Amino acid sequence: MAILVTGGAGFIGSNFVLDWLAQTQETLVNLDKLTYAGNLRNLAPVNTNPNHIFVQGDIGDRALVGTLLSRYQPRAVLNFAAESHVDRSISGPAEFIHTNIVGSFHLLEAVRAYWTALPAGPASAFRLLHVSTDEVYGSLLAGEAAFSESRRYEPNSPYSASKAASDHLVRAYHHTYGLPVLTTNCSNNYGPLHFPEKLIPLMIVNALAGKPLPVYGDGQQIRDWLYVKDHCAAIRLVLERGRPGDTYNVGGWNEQANIDIVHAVCALLDEMQPRRDGRGYAQQISFVADRPGHDRRYAIDARKIKQELGWKPAETFASGLRKTVRWYLDNPQWVRDVQSGSYRDWVAHQYPGGGTAP
Numbered sequence: 001m002a003i004l005v006t007g008g009a010g011f012i013g014s015n016f017v018l019d020w021l022a023q024t025q026e027t028l029v030n031l032d033k034l035t036y037a038g039n040l041r042n043l044a045p046v047n048t049n050p051n052h053i054f055v056q057g058d059i060g061d062r063a064l065v066g067t068l069l070s071r072y073q074p075r076a077v078l079n080f081a082a083e084s085h086v087d088r089s090i091s092g093p094a095e096f097i098h099t100n101i102v103g104s105f106h107l108l109e110a111v112r113a114y115w116t117a118l119p120a121g122p123a124s125a126f127r128l129l130h131v132s133t134d135e136v137y138g139s140l141l142a143g144e145a146a147f148s149e150s151r152r153y154e155p156n157s158p159y160s161a162s163k164a165a166s167d168h169l170v171r172a173y174h175h176t177y178g179l180p181v182l183t184t185n186c187s188n189n190y191g192p193l194h195f196p197e198k199l200i201p202l203m204i205v206n207a208l209a210g211k212p213l214p215v216y217g218d219g220q221q222i223r224d225w226l227y228v229k230d231h232c233a234a235i236r237l238v239l240e241r242g243r244p245g246d247t248y249n250v251g252g253w254n255e256q257a258n259i260d261i262v263h264a265v266c267a268l269l270d271e272m273q274p275r276r277d278g279r280g281y282a283q284q285i286s287f288v289a290d291r292p293g294h295d296r297r298y299a300i301d302a303r304k305i306k307q308e309l310g311w312k313p314a315e316t317f318a319s320g321l322r323k324t325v326r327w328y329l330d331n332p333q334w335v336r337d338v339q340s341g342s343y344r345d346w347v348a349h350q351y352p353g354g355g356t357a358p
């Protein structure tokens with residue numbers, strides 16, 4: 001038995017791969033293009049694991065995906081591969097269209113061809129699980145009910161629009177061709193191996209480096225944060241027990257304003273690695289220009305996955321954030337490695353003035 005995972009060198013994908021290989025003996029074929037966000041060091045613990053087969057390549061390469069499918073005969077394909085950073089999608093949407101829409105289409109076509117040729121038993125057991133985001137639903141007003149699976153799609157950024165398009169394609173392949181698909185729409189993840197262009201890891205690494213902590217706008221935007229390992233557990237559960245054609249919203253029941261997240265990170269760092277001058281890391285907070293079209297609030301109603309599949313997060317935000325900060329403190333070499341790549345160019349592009357570090 002085998003599964004094919006795409007994007008397994010990125011943040012969530014690599015956490016999923018590490019957990020999978022720690023928990024099962026089933027072969028995992030990992031197809032990743034290794035963009036700036038793909039980091040093979042994330043997979044160092046499974047380098048010599050014979051159940052892990054890494055292949056560098058593009059989900060849009062239909063011939064390659066077809067070859068992998070016929071060689072390894074997976075019982076499932078899990079699609080994590082995507083361009084995932086909203087700010088990058090605003091600066092340059094083309095890659096988002098290329099991978100998230102066109103790439104997903106080619107992947108679907110390759111999977112459809114493989115699945116159509118399978119004998120009846122393996123064909124009915126087969127699953128394509130598409131990993132998506134809560135951002136497809138758009139922005140909530142204060143007091144509005146959290147996103148349920150039946151909420152209409154209203155994506156606002158090139159990133160969320162491209163993810164919405166891929167969700168629609170996945171849905172259409174079920175409706176039209178009967179492909180046994182599952183879609184998960186998850187809220188903001190955080191945890192180990194998170195590329196420091198996203199809020200929580202950026203705040204940790206900037207704080208430790210004595211740099212400004214750039215908070216967009218008034219910092220009152222709300223996200224629903226989930227520890228990445230809880231997301232991975234939800235994906236495993238949906239894969240085994242989800243109903244083909246269904247979508248499952250996954251969230252942390254944990255809505256927090258950005259500024260509160262930044263203060264929480266600072267408080268943990270004050271405790272675990274205080275600044276030498278005795279002042280708090282919150283000194284480094286710097287309010288910067290807001291993100292264009294910035295969604296105000298996301299919140300997931302995760303009742304369906306709880307009621308139907310029995311999933312709920314194992315971590316509280318306090319325990320998950322503590323583990324996350326600990327991981328970054330314990331892995332300075334990982335941070336140095338990602339910073340020595342294109343990450344540095346990106347930060348210079350996004351924050352040209354850099355703000356002023358106290």
Ligand code: NAD
Pocket residue numbers: 006007008009010011012013031032033034035036037038039057058059060079080081082083084085099103131132133134163185186187188189190195
């Ligand atoms: P990430 O940017 O850290 O990793 C993406 C991975 O996909 C990288 O390893 C990259 O090399 C790979 N990739 C990109 N284009 C590719 C292509 N054309 N072919 C093959 N591989 C390619 O992203 P992430 O945060 O791990 O997110 C994974 C998935 O989960 C994405 O689909 C994202 O939309 C979704 N998601 C993310 C979050 C979050 O908070 N990070 C929340 C909900 C859903």
Ligand code: TYD
Pocket residue numbers: 085086087188197198199200202214215216217221222223258291
């Ligand atoms: P991010 O981690 O990019 O995730 P997403 O945009 O997918 O929710 O951003 C989380 C929130 O933090 C979002 O409201 C934007 C905000 N943010 C900042 O205030 N400063 C930053 O430097 C970054 C990267 C994000």
